[in-house]
Every structure is written in C-alpha cells, then in structure tokens.
Amino acid sequence: MNWRNDLPSHPLSSGERVLVLEAEPGSERREALAGWLERARGGQALFSQQLDCDFSQGGVWAGVAELLGALLPRIRAVAPALLVSHDTELTAILPQLRETTRPRHQSLVELSADQELFQLHALRRADRLVHGAIELLAGFRAADTARGPWVLVCEHFDRAGDLARRFFRELVRRRGEHLDLTLLVAVDPGMGDATCTELSGAGRVSGVRLSLAPQAQAPMSAEVQRANAHAARELEHRVQGKPDAVEASLASLIQLWEQSTEPENAPRWRTEGLRLCVRQGYYEDALRYGEPLVLALDALCDREPKARWDILGKFCACLSITGRGERAARLLEEEVVAKSDDPALLARAFQTLAVYHLRYLPRRDVRAAEQCVQRAAEAVSRLAPSTDEARTLSIVNNNALALVRLHEGRPDEALRICQASLVILDEHFGPQGRPLQRAALMLRLAELFLFMGAHDEALAHYSAAIAIDPSQSEYYGLRGVAAFKAGRFVEAEADFRQALALSPPHAEIGVNLGQCYRAMERAEDALRVYSFALELEPRNVLALVGRAQVHELLGQPERACADYDAVLLLKPDDAPVLANRAVLHYEAGRLHASVADLDRAISLASDTPEFYQNRAVVLSDLGRRAEALADLSAYLRLRPDAEDRAEVEAKLAALLDAPGQ
Structure with missing residues (x-):
C-alpha cells in the first residue's frame, strides 16, 4: 500500500471507490473531511453525506442509521413501496420507525418475552439485514430519476461496530459501481493498514496519511459531569416504558452515564445493550457491550445468581456462536462452576457446557458432555420439583441428553427422551404453553427422524414447528432440506421460496434452492439463484460448484472452468x-x-x-x-x-x- 500525504483535490475524478484517511482525530481532521466533502458537492455529487460511525456514539448501526435516516424522505417520495418490502431491515436499523411501522413478518424470537426465549436467531441473520439495506438503496437508486455520483464520508470508521463496517464494505463491493459511489473512511493513527486490508475486497483502495497535531483532551470538569448526569436522567424519563425509544437512545444513555458523576449507572444500560443484541442476532457487536460487564462481573452481580447469568449466559452464547467456544467454556467454569452454589445457575451452566463439548469446542467429547448433563440433573434435583423453573430446566436437560445420545449413535433413545420432554410440556404448560420451547423440541424431533431416514415423520415435525411460528424463515428452510432429501423437490422448492419471502436476502437458502432446481433439471433457474447467492457471498464454495455444474449442463465450459478456478483459490x-x-x-x-x-x-x-x-x-x-x-x-x-x-x-x-x- 502506497500512502499519500494529501487528500485529492478532485475527489470525484480519480475513479477510486475507497479512500482511507489516517490522521489524528480532532478538529483539524474534521475540517479536512468537511473540505473534501464540499469539493465533492461542488463536483456535482447527487448525494453526499458525512456520517459518524463511532459505536460509542451511535451503537450497532452507527453511520448506517444516519445514512438511511437522511435518505428516508426521498425514498418515501420516489419509491414508497420499498419501505414496505424492506420493513424488516428499516425497523431493525431505525427502531424509532416502529412507532408507525411494524414489520410484516415477525417470528416468535422477536415477539416472545425474555423468559420464554428458548431459541436465538441464526448467526447469518444479521448479514441478511445488511444485504437487505443495500438492496433498499439499490432499488431507490434505480427508481430515482435524478442522476449523479454518491459520496459518503465515514468518520471514526475504525471505531464502528462489526455490522456497520460490514455494511459499508458490502455496499461498495455490491453496489459501488451502480451508485457511482466514492467512500472516504477516516481512522485513527495506526489503523490505516488494517482498514485498507479490510476494505480491499470491496474495490480499489487508496490511502492518505495526514500529519496533524494531536488534540489534547482536557479533563472533564465536574460541572460537565453533573450536566451529563442530569441529561441522562431526563433521557431515561423520556424513554421509560418505550422499548423502541430505549433501543434508539441506548448509546447516548451509556455515554452520558459513563461521563457523569454517577458512572455506576452505565452498566445497567450496557446490560440492556447486550440483551438487545442477543435478541436481534448481533452477536459480534453484543460482545462490545458485554466485555466490560464480564470484567466487572463480581462487583456488578455480587451474590445475585440471576443477574450473573443474565450477563454471563448471553455473553458466552455470543462467544460460542462466533467461534470462541473455548473462552466461553472457560468463563462458565471459572465464573459459575467455581463460584456459585445456586442450583438453577449451575444447571444452566452445565447444560450449556454439555452442548459446547458436542458442538463448539475444537474436539468433540461425548463423555464430557454426558458428565455435564449428569451434573446439571443433580443441580435440578435440588430445586422444588413442582416449580416452572425446575420443569423448564428438566426439559432443557433432556434436550442436551438427547443430543448426547444422538452423537453416541443411539437415536432411538434420543427420540424417547425428546418425547418424554413433550409430555412434560403438555402436562404442565398445556398444548399452547411455551410455544418457542415447543417449537425447539419439534425441531429436535424432526432432526432425529431425519437422521433415522424417517422422512415423513421429520417433515411432519418441521410442519408442527411452522404451525407454531409461521413467520420463522429458518423453519421453512429446514423443512425444505428435509423434503429435498426425501426427493420431494416441488415441496422443497415451495419451502425455500417461502423462506426467502420471509427474510431479507439469504445466501444459504439461495444455494439450497439452486440445488433443488438442478435436481429438477431447471438449469436456467438454478443458474439465477446460484448467482444471487454468490452476489451475497462470493466465497460460497457450494454455490460456486453448483453454478459450475450448471454451466457445464448449459454448454458453457469456460464459465464453468472460471467457477472451478474460484473454488480452488478458496479450497x-x-x-x-x-x-x-x-x-x-x-x-x-x-x-x-x-x-x-x-x-x-x-x-x-x-x-x-x-x-x-x-x-x-x-x-x-x-x-x-x-x-x-x-x-x-x-x-x-x-x-x-x-x-x-x-x-x-x-x-x-x-x-x-x-x-x-
């Protein structure tokens, strides 16, 4: 990377898509960015905007929310139908819109109370929101009769959350040419090379390093700290009882309290940030809220087992889902098993550790998983057996034990255990009670039947889960896979199409639909959906192989060879x-x-x-x-x-x- 020492004087003439500015933060950098943006506007930029991507200032979607908010009036005027077709993405990124707009498709994961949340969003759900927002902008640009380049300046890009960085990177890669977009990102000293590497896959990147004098940070006066405490209280009062307003104001609440005379009030809102991110599937960004809480866990929770699990359980879930299972297991051992005697807390910890040994640790250890299930059962036995908590933990423990038996090659016993859990649900919570827990159990039973080759029973149980939560895209995708394995391609196609209809753009379902079309010898349809999946995930090996084979069927050997070349670069x-x-x-x-x-x-x-x-x-x-x-x-x-x-x-x-x- 060759670094220049000045910003280009004509920001729209170079044809470069991404410019990284590394310089000391402060007023001089802001002035340089403002001047560059002003020159872009003078160069007939159709749309130009300076965005602050600092996570601490704007939360998960810092910068992205500002961009969509600025464009919203124009989108509403030019293409109002887009606000309906992309309601899921818009209300996720701009929660204040929920006062007037409710997404058409909300699953029970979105709607259930915390104590009834027995499932989490899929890891890639957040990616779909990113791509859906990009599709929204592309659709708006296609509908807008005005023409001209777009110029975006992202201040504090190195301080952005995972999803915000991903959005701008994917926006340039997927739609940079379509939008005629130039992106300038400003980062702190020492962050330029890493940022250039991160953005290099999006388009041609140039770098500028400016030597600016560091801006001294004066200590915050007691008067300012008192004012921040007052402002925090006023903001809390305004958002009280309004969950969507709380979400929109979360970053401000945390920052105001942390920079006040009462910083001990900030962890409560960090805990809320962790909770919201877990509910919404923002697992990487959830870790940013949770890390300071875990470091201060003893001071924050003292002897409150529920508060400890509220933080640690969610934090460890995010660690394991994002590939950090070893740290998650170590935290549970050190912060729960070694420190607590609360039976409910221990039961949850051991149940979680059992699943880690089967799914999230580098080496699967079925024996260790079974030992964890046994210790969880011992902890549950110390609870009053007639309580909802004991029954719920018994069902969760049964599910973990069923997973152990499946990995031991004993699916019949796993099936019996899950059916016993279903009896507990029916007897103690009724046929309509605990819908998410019931749906999770239906999925486990379907998985077992599928493993045993009992396709009709598997499909019936996936259908039962769908009947409980008909807006859950994942369920249709799973039933589609089961129908495909049973050779019922028409049913599989219908399920995959419904999964896509209920969700923002979804690469995995696109690949599965491509496999289905290929099996049905519908080569052109397969080519279309494989290409759709590869636009979202260019490194998706299954889509590349599938598309290569379709190219072969269509008599396009050089295109097939190009896709195989791409696979072999990856594998x-x-x-x-x-x-x-x-x-x-x-x-x-x-x-x-x-x-x-x-x-x-x-x-x-x-x-x-x-x-x-x-x-x-x-x-x-x-x-x-x-x-x-x-x-x-x-x-x-x-x-x-x-x-x-x-x-x-x-x-x-x-x-x-x-x-x-």
Missing part, C-alpha cells in the same frame, strides 16, 4: 473439483493442464477409482501408454465389480497390443 485441496476441472481442460484440448489436475486429485484422494480412469484417457492421448496402463489397472483394482469392466479390459488389451509396447 486448493478439493479433489472432486480438481477432477471436474480436469475434464473441462481435456475437452478444451488442454491435456497437460488436465493431467496436472488429475495428478493433484489422486494425490489427495488415492482411493477414488474414477480419477485413475479419467487420467488414463488423458495419458493415452499424450502417448504415455505405460502410465495409462497402470491407471486402468488401478481402476479395476479399486473397483473389481465395475459395470464397465469388460470395456476397461478391452482398453488394457489395446494398449498392450499397441506398437512400441
């Missing part, structure tokens, strides 16, 4: 893809390239008979008959009952009889 050791590309090289007359791919494929999967058979064909064409003979012999050795054995033996005889052998 150089994918033997089937190497073999597939080898066939394309052979058909194009690139025999040496074909042999090279097959050599590599065989080195990776030496027990795959077809690889030897294919290489024998290429080697024979190259005149390397002895090697071709060896490969055909290897094919027959690996597949002694091959249907084409007579044909292969005839080829062997022909090679042996050929001149020069």
Whole structure:
C-alpha cells in the first residue's frame, strides 16, 4: 500500500471507490473531511453525506442509521413501496420507525418475552439485514430519476461496530459501481493498514496519511459531569416504558452515564445493550457491550445468581456462536462452576457446557458432555420439583441428553427422551404453553427422524414447528432440506421460496434452492439463484460448484472452468473439483493442464477409482501408454465389480497390443 500525504483535490475524478484517511482525530481532521466533502458537492455529487460511525456514539448501526435516516424522505417520495418490502431491515436499523411501522413478518424470537426465549436467531441473520439495506438503496437508486455520483464520508470508521463496517464494505463491493459511489473512511493513527486490508475486497483502495497535531483532551470538569448526569436522567424519563425509544437512545444513555458523576449507572444500560443484541442476532457487536460487564462481573452481580447469568449466559452464547467456544467454556467454569452454589445457575451452566463439548469446542467429547448433563440433573434435583423453573430446566436437560445420545449413535433413545420432554410440556404448560420451547423440541424431533431416514415423520415435525411460528424463515428452510432429501423437490422448492419471502436476502437458502432446481433439471433457474447467492457471498464454495455444474449442463465450459478456478483459490485441496476441472481442460484440448489436475486429485484422494480412469484417457492421448496402463489397472483394482469392466479390459488389451509396447 502506497500512502499519500494529501487528500485529492478532485475527489470525484480519480475513479477510486475507497479512500482511507489516517490522521489524528480532532478538529483539524474534521475540517479536512468537511473540505473534501464540499469539493465533492461542488463536483456535482447527487448525494453526499458525512456520517459518524463511532459505536460509542451511535451503537450497532452507527453511520448506517444516519445514512438511511437522511435518505428516508426521498425514498418515501420516489419509491414508497420499498419501505414496505424492506420493513424488516428499516425497523431493525431505525427502531424509532416502529412507532408507525411494524414489520410484516415477525417470528416468535422477536415477539416472545425474555423468559420464554428458548431459541436465538441464526448467526447469518444479521448479514441478511445488511444485504437487505443495500438492496433498499439499490432499488431507490434505480427508481430515482435524478442522476449523479454518491459520496459518503465515514468518520471514526475504525471505531464502528462489526455490522456497520460490514455494511459499508458490502455496499461498495455490491453496489459501488451502480451508485457511482466514492467512500472516504477516516481512522485513527495506526489503523490505516488494517482498514485498507479490510476494505480491499470491496474495490480499489487508496490511502492518505495526514500529519496533524494531536488534540489534547482536557479533563472533564465536574460541572460537565453533573450536566451529563442530569441529561441522562431526563433521557431515561423520556424513554421509560418505550422499548423502541430505549433501543434508539441506548448509546447516548451509556455515554452520558459513563461521563457523569454517577458512572455506576452505565452498566445497567450496557446490560440492556447486550440483551438487545442477543435478541436481534448481533452477536459480534453484543460482545462490545458485554466485555466490560464480564470484567466487572463480581462487583456488578455480587451474590445475585440471576443477574450473573443474565450477563454471563448471553455473553458466552455470543462467544460460542462466533467461534470462541473455548473462552466461553472457560468463563462458565471459572465464573459459575467455581463460584456459585445456586442450583438453577449451575444447571444452566452445565447444560450449556454439555452442548459446547458436542458442538463448539475444537474436539468433540461425548463423555464430557454426558458428565455435564449428569451434573446439571443433580443441580435440578435440588430445586422444588413442582416449580416452572425446575420443569423448564428438566426439559432443557433432556434436550442436551438427547443430543448426547444422538452423537453416541443411539437415536432411538434420543427420540424417547425428546418425547418424554413433550409430555412434560403438555402436562404442565398445556398444548399452547411455551410455544418457542415447543417449537425447539419439534425441531429436535424432526432432526432425529431425519437422521433415522424417517422422512415423513421429520417433515411432519418441521410442519408442527411452522404451525407454531409461521413467520420463522429458518423453519421453512429446514423443512425444505428435509423434503429435498426425501426427493420431494416441488415441496422443497415451495419451502425455500417461502423462506426467502420471509427474510431479507439469504445466501444459504439461495444455494439450497439452486440445488433443488438442478435436481429438477431447471438449469436456467438454478443458474439465477446460484448467482444471487454468490452476489451475497462470493466465497460460497457450494454455490460456486453448483453454478459450475450448471454451466457445464448449459454448454458453457469456460464459465464453468472460471467457477472451478474460484473454488480452488478458496479450497486448493478439493479433489472432486480438481477432477471436474480436469475434464473441462481435456475437452478444451488442454491435456497437460488436465493431467496436472488429475495428478493433484489422486494425490489427495488415492482411493477414488474414477480419477485413475479419467487420467488414463488423458495419458493415452499424450502417448504415455505405460502410465495409462497402470491407471486402468488401478481402476479395476479399486473397483473389481465395475459395470464397465469388460470395456476397461478391452482398453488394457489395446494398449498392450499397441506398437512400441
């Protein structure tokens, strides 16, 4: 990266999409950014905006919310239908809109009270909101008759949350050219190189380093701190009893209290930030709220088990979901198992640890998971058995034990355990009680039936979960996969399409729908949805392989080869893809390239008979008959009952009889 020492004087003429400015924060940097933006406006920019992306100032969607808020009046005037089709994304990013707009599709995860929340959003749900907001802007630009470049200045980009950074990165990558967008991001000293690397996949990045004098931060006076405490109280009073207003004001509440005479009031709102992020599936950003709380856990919770779990349970869930299972397990051991004797708290900790041993730790340990389930059961036995808490924890423990039995290869016993949990639900909470817990149990039963090959029963239980929560996109996706595995492609297609209709753009469902269309021999439809998935996730290997195979079906070998090339950049050791590309090289007359791919494929999967058979064909064409003979012999050795054995033996005889052998 070559760094310049001045901002370009004509920000719209270079054709660059991303400019990273590294400089000391403060008034001089703000003036430089304002001057650059003013020159952009003078250069006939259609839309220009300076945005503050600082998480501490604006929360999870800092910068993004400001951008959408600025454009909202124009979108409402030009393309009001977009406000309906993108209501999920808009109300997530701008919670104040919920006063007048309710999303058309809300699942029970959004609507259930905290004590009834037995499921969390999928990890990629937040990505869908990002892509949905980008689709909103693209749709607005297509509908708007005014034309001209867009220029955005993102101040404090290095202090932005995970989702905000992802939004601007994906906006440039997916729609930078369509919007004729130039993005200037300002970061603190030392953050320039990392930011350039982060944004390099979005478009061409240039860097500028300005030598600005550090701006001394004067200590905050007691008078200002008292004023902040007063402002915090007033804000609390205004948002009291208004959950959407609380969410919109959360960053201000935390900052005001932290910079006041009463900073001990800030953790309450940090806890609320953690809670909201977990509910909404913003797991990376939730960690920013939770980290200071966990560091001060003993002081904040003292001997309050519920308060401890409210923080630690949510924080560890975010750690495990985002691939930090080892730290999550260590925290539970150190902060609950080692410090608490509360039976409910211990039960939850051991149940969670059991799942970690099966799903989130580097090495699966079924025995350790079973021991955790046993210790959780011991803790539950110390509770009064007739309480809702004891019954709920018993059901959760049963689910964990069923997972253990499944991993032990005992699905029948896992099924019996889950059915016993269903009896507890029916007897103590009624057929309509605990809907999310019931839906989760239906999903586990469906998973078990699917594992056992009982497709009809699996589909019936997925349908039962859908009946409980008909707006949950994930359920339709899961039932679609089960229908696909059962060969019921029309039903699978309907479920995948419904999953897409209930959710902002969803790459995984797009891939599954592509697989379905390919099985139905609807190549053009498969090509369309694979390409849709790859626009969202260019590194999605399954979509690349699927699209390559569709290109082959459509007689487009060079496009297929390009997709296989992309897969092998991501997974150089994918033997089937190497073999597939080898066939394309052979058909194009690139025999040496074909042999090279097959050599590599065989080195990776030496027990795959077809690889030897294919290489024998290429080697024979190259005149390397002895090697071709060896490969055909290897094919027959690996597949002694091959249907084409007579044909292969005839080829062997022909090679042996050929001149020069």
